[in-house]
Amino acid sequence: MRRAVAMLGLLALLLGGGVPARAGETYDIDQTYGDIGFKVHHLGLFSSAGTFRRFTGRITIDQTHPENTRVAVVIRTASVAMDWENAASMLRSAPYFDVARYPDARFTSTRVIPRGPDRYDVEGLLELRGVTHSLVLHAALVGQRPSGVAGQEIADFVVTGRLRRSMFGMTADPAFISDAVDLRIDARLRLYVAARAG
Amino acid sequence: MLAEAPAGWSRAQRRLHWWSAGLILGGFAIAWPMVALPLDQLLAKFLLYQAHKTIGLTVLALLLWRGALRLRRGRPAWDAGLPPGQARLAGAVHLALYALMLVVPVLGYFTAATAPAQVPTLFLLVIPVPHAVGADPAAFGVLRVVHRALAILLVALAAGHAAMAVHHHRKGLPILARMWRATP
Ligand code: HEM
Ligand code: HEM
Numbered sequence: 001m002r003r004a005v006a007m008l009g010l011l012a013l014l015l016g017g018g019v020p021a022r023a024g025e026t027y028d029i030d031q032t033y034g035d036i037g038f039k040v041h042h043l044g045l046f047s048s049a050g051t052f053r054r055f056t057g058r059i060t061i062d063q064t065h066p067e068n069t070r071v072a073v074v075i076r077t078a079s080v081a082m083d084w085e086n087a088a089s090m091l092r093s094a095p096y097f098d099v100a101r102y103p104d105a106r107f108t109s110t111r112v113i114p115r116g117p118d119r120y121d122v123e124g125l126l127e128l129r130g131v132t133h134s135l136v137l138h139a140a141l142v143g144q145r146p147s148g149v150a151g152q153e154i155a156d157f158v159v160t161g162r163l164r165r166s167m168f169g170m171t172a173d174p175a176f177i178s179d180a181v182d183l184r185i186d187a188r189l190r191l192y193v194a195a196r197a198g
Numbered sequence: 199m200l201a202e203a204p205a206g207w208s209r210a211q212r213r214l215h216w217w218s219a220g221l222i223l224g225g226f227a228i229a230w231p232m233v234a235l236p237l238d239q240l241l242a243k244f245l246l247y248q249a250h251k252t253i254g255l256t257v258l259a260l261l262l263w264r265g266a267l268r269l270r271r272g273r274p275a276w277d278a279g280l281p282p283g284q285a286r287l288a289g290a291v292h293l294a295l296y297a298l299m300l301v302v303p304v305l306g307y308f309t310a311a312t313a314p315a316q317v318p319t320l321f322l323l324v325i326p327v328p329h330a331v332g333a334d335p336a337a338f339g340v341l342r343v344v345h346r347a348l349a350i351l352l353v354a355l356a357a358g359h360a361a362m363a364v365h366h367h368r369k370g371l372p373i374l375a376r377m378w379r380a381t382p
Contacts, residue, residue, distance in 0.1 A: 045318070046314075083314050083316060085235060172238070173241070176244060
């Protein structure tokens with residue numbers, strides 16, 4: 001059952017949903033807690049990180065076949081944020097996210113594969129700058145606890161992955177900015193667990 | 199005899215003077231393109247910042263060394279041909295130059311540490327210099343302006359100081375000569 005709950009959360013992970021999820025339904029979830037983060041490396045000496053402030057997700061949960069869980073996330077590229085605003089505006093420019101032409105990036109799952117206790121691989125397609133490539137994300141349930149509200153639980157997920165930005169035509173400044181981009185998504189899901197009583 | 203002023207500048211004092219002067223002018227010169235470079239030349243920008251910070255920290259280290267020598271050994275007596283008023287002025291300028299050689303790099307260090315772009319300080323590009331404080335945009339906004347203003351003051355004062363040195367040299371006083379080579 002823990003596994004099924006984790007699977008439910010899986011969806012949420014990408015969405016960082018503050019909205020309770022219930023099996024067998026589709027949810028449109030606005031991001032409230034979650035964080036879609038990315039990190040690039042510079043000359044192997046240090047790295048810089050940023051996040052997307054706005055994204056929305058839709059989850060379809062099939063309680064009897066959790067592996068049929070579907071996750072679709074739309075990221076507003078213009079919401080990219082870094083500690084240094086100049087760097088964020090650089091990322092919005094044409095050589096990077098080109099937000100004027102490509103206001104959205106999308107991740108749509110194609111398959112969810114259990115990889116061990118509380119671990120899942122989420123296979124899917126990432127559309128970025130109008131280019132679509134497959135991407136595998138690794139999801140882990142890192143914490144699960146009662147929310148304080150009867151029948152609700154909070155599940156925290158960490159999702160990681162790595163992509164090559166050049167595959168999406170983002171080839172600017174290869175000398176200083178690594179091609180590999182590490183993704184890290186922190187998400188919190190409120191689950192109804194009434195059905196879990198057994 | 200020990201209490202007496204030395205006959206001239208020691209070799210270490212002379213070397214430290216010229217190395218410091220060269221490094222300050224070099225660090226000052228690269229500060230402008232370093233800040234002005236656009237973000238599509240990040241690698242060059244990064245390297246210039248590291249060079250600037252390495253140079254500035256070296257100036258600071260040389261200053262401490264110089265300062266210790268100066269306190270222990272003192273300086274030769276003012277040249278007899280220098281009017282006392284000018285000697286007093288020169289003394290004040292030297293003190294100000296010493297103070298600025300301390301304050302400008304220290305402010306530079308805090309400018310780097312508080313910058314919203316959290317780029318590490320890598321001495322000679324390989325030795326990480328820990329930042330004692332973290333990003334602080336408000337402090338950075340003040341520090342960068344003061345660091346720059348005092349750096350300009352340092353270089354302006356040094357230019358006046360150098361002009362006077364050259365002026366006295368042309369008048370035949372052996373002041374520049376004794377900073378340049380050993381006093382016999
Ligand atoms: C003798 C030593 C130094 C001199 C003469 C000097 C001079 C300058 C000048 C003139 C600027 C302004 C450039 C501009 O605004 O276009 C500047 C900026 C800067 N300096 Fe220095 N500096 C010295 C030492 C240092 C040190 C030791 C550090 C750090 C460890 C440092 C870090 C910085 C940083 C980060 C900036 C950029 C601030 C910004 O982005 O606006 N400096 N420096
Ligand atoms: C950034 C550049 C420079 C700085 C920070 C600087 C700083 C100083 C300081 C602090 C002293 C006093 C030494 C002491 O009392 O212990 C001094 C002495 C001296 N400096 Fe400079 N200096 C610079 C550049 C120059 C240049 C370019 C020249 C010549 C063209 C020059 C010529 C001299 C001479 C001749 C003395 C010895 C004065 C005497 O014997 O009474 N300096 N300098």
